[in-house]
Amino acid sequence: xxxxxxxxxxxxxxxxxxxxxxxxxxxxxxxxxxxxxxxxxxxxxxxxxxxxxxxxxxxxxxxxxxxxxxxxxxxxxxxxxxxxxxxxxxxxxxxxxxxxxxxxxxxxxxxxxxxxxxxxxxxxxxxxxxxxxxxxxxxxxxxxxxxxxxxxxxxxxxxxxxxxxxxxxxxxxxxxxxxxxxxxxxxxxxxxxxxxxxxxxxxxxxxxxxxxxxxxxxxxxxxxxxxxxxxxxxxxxxxxxxxxxxxxxxxxxxxxxxxxxxxxxxxxxxxxx
Numbered sequence: 001x002x003x004x005x006x007x008x009x010x011x012x013x014x015x016x017x018x019x020x021x022x023x024x025x026x027x028x029x030x031x032x033x034x035x036x037x038x039x040x041x042x043x044x045x046x047x048x049x050x051x052x053x054x055x056x057x058x059x060x061x062x063x064x065x066x067x068x069x070x071x072x073x074x075x076x077x078x079x080x081x082x083x084x085x086x087x088x089x090x091x092x093x094x095x096x097x098x099x100x101x102x103x104x105x106x107x108x109x110x111x112x113x114x115x116x117x118x119x120x121x122x123x124x125x126x127x128x129x130x131x132x133x134x135x136x137x138x139x140x141x142x143x144x145x146x147x148x149x150x151x152x153x154x155x156x157x158x159x160x161x162x163x164x165x166x167x168x169x170x171x172x173x174x175x176x177x178x179x180x181x182x183x184x185x186x187x188x189x190x191x192x193x194x195x196x197x198x199x200x201x202x203x204x205x206x207x208x209x210x211x212x213x214x215x216x217x218x219x220x221x222x223x224x225x226x227x228x229x230x231x232x233x234x235x236x237x238x239x240x241x242x243x244x245x246x247x248x249x250x251x252x253x254x255x256x257x258x259x260x261x262x263x264x265x266x267x268x269x270x271x272x273x
Contacts, residue, residue, distance in 0.1 A: 003193070003195040003196050003198070003199040003263070004199050004203075004259040004260075004262040004263050005259075005262070006199045006200075006202045006203035006206065006255070006259060007206070008258075009203055009255045009256070009258040009259040009262070010203055010206040010207060010255045012254075012255075012258045013207065013251055013252075013254035013255035013257075013258060014251070016076065016254055017250065017251060017254060020075075020091075020092075022092070023082070023089075023091055023092055024072065024082075024250065026084065026089065027068060027071065027072070027082040027083070027084050027089060028068060028246060028250075029084065030064050030068070030084060030085055031061065031064050031065045031068050031246060032239075032242055032243060032246065034060055034061045034064045035058065035061035035064075035065070035242045035246075036238070036239060036242060037060075037061075038057055038058045038060060038061045039058075039238045039242070041057055042054055042057050042058075043234075045057070049137070050134070051129070051130040051133040051134050052126075052127065052130030052131055052133075052134050053130075054130065055126035055127070055129070055130040056126070056130075058126070059123070062118075062119060062122045062123070062126075063119065065118075065122075065246070065249070066114075066115045066118040066119050066122070066175075067083055067115060068082070068083070069118060069175070069249065069250075069253055070111055070114040070115050070118060070175065070179045071083050071111075072250065072253060072254070073114070073176055073179040073180065073253065073257050074102075074107075074110075074111065074179060075091065076099065076254060076257050076258075077098065077099045077100045077102075077180060077257065077261065078098050078099075078100055078101075078102040079091065079094075079096070079097075079098045080102070080107075099261060100180065100181070100261070102181065106181055107181075110178065110179055110180070110181045111179065113178045113179075114175045114176075114178045114179030115175075117174050117175040117178050117184070118175040121171075121172055121174065121175060125172070166194075166197050166198065166201055167194060167197050168197075169197050169200055169201050169204075170188075170191055170196060170197050170200055173200065173253075173256050173260075174187065176253065176256055176257055176260055177260055177264060180257075180260065180261070180264070182264055186264075187260070187264065190263055190264060191263065196263070199259065200256060200259070203252065203255045203256060203259055204252045204255070204256070206255070207248070207251035207252045207255055208248060208252070211244065211247050211248055211251065212244075212248075215240065215244040215247075218240055218244075219237065219240060222236050222237065222240060
C-alpha cells in the first residue's frame with residue numbers, strides 16, 4: 001500500500017504557490033472571468049435554488065478551469081508554459097528544475113486525457129451534489145414529521161458511508177496522474193491500500209482548513225464594508241466564492257501532484273554494504 005509524506009507535500013505546495021503566485025494568478029484570470037459570467041447567467045435566469053441546473057450552467061467555467069488545472073500540473077512537473085485564453089504564456093525565469101521528463105509524443109495525449117478526466121469527474125460531482133440538494137429541498141418541503149431518533153443501524157450506515165467516501169477520495173484526483181503521463185490503472189494499482197486515501201485526505205485537509213479560515217475573514221470584512229442585501233454585496237460574495245473555490249482546487253492539486261510524484265516515481269535501489 002503506497003502512501004506519501006503529506007506534510008512535506010503540503011509544505012512544498014505552499015512554497016511553490018507563493019513563489020509562482022504572480023504567474024498562477026495571471027493564468028487563472030480567464031477561469032475567474034468565465035465563472036463570473038456563468039454566475040451572472042444563473043442570476044439572470046433565476047436558477048439560484050435550482051442546484052442541478054445551476055451546476056450545468058457552470059460547465060463553461062469548468063472547461064476553462066480544466067485547461068488551467070492541467071496546465072498547472074504540467075508546469076509544476078515539466079516547466080511547460082500555461083495557457084491564457086488561446087495562447088501559452090511564458091513563465092518567469094527560474095532556475096527551478098523540471099521534476100519529470102516529457103516526450104513530445106505523449107504530451108498532447110496526456111493533456112487531452114487529463115482535461116477530459118477532470119471534466120468527467122467535475123460533471124459527476126456536480127450531477128450528484130445537485131441532485132441531492134434538489135432532493136433535500138423537496139423532502140424538506142414535503143416532510144412534516146420529525147426525523148426518527150438515531151439508532152445503531154443508522155450509526156453503522158453513517159460509518160460505512162464515511163469509509164466509502166474516504167476510500168473513494170482517490171478517484172476525485174485521477175486527472176493528476178493522467179496529466180503526468182501515467183495510466184489511471186497503474187495509479188490505482190499503486191495506491192490500492194487504504195493508507196493512500198488517508199494520506200490524500202490529510203493532504204487535502206492541510207490545504208482546505210487555512211483557506212476556509214482566510215475566506216471566512218474576507219467574507220466578514222466584505223459584510224462590514226458593503227451594505228447588507230445590496231447587489232454589490234451579492235456580487236462581491238460571489239467573486240470571493242469563485243476565488244475561494246479556485247484556491248481550494250489549486251493548493252490540493254499542487255500538494256497531491258508532489259505526493260503522487262513521490263509514490264509513482266521509481267524508487268532508487270538502496271546501497272548494499
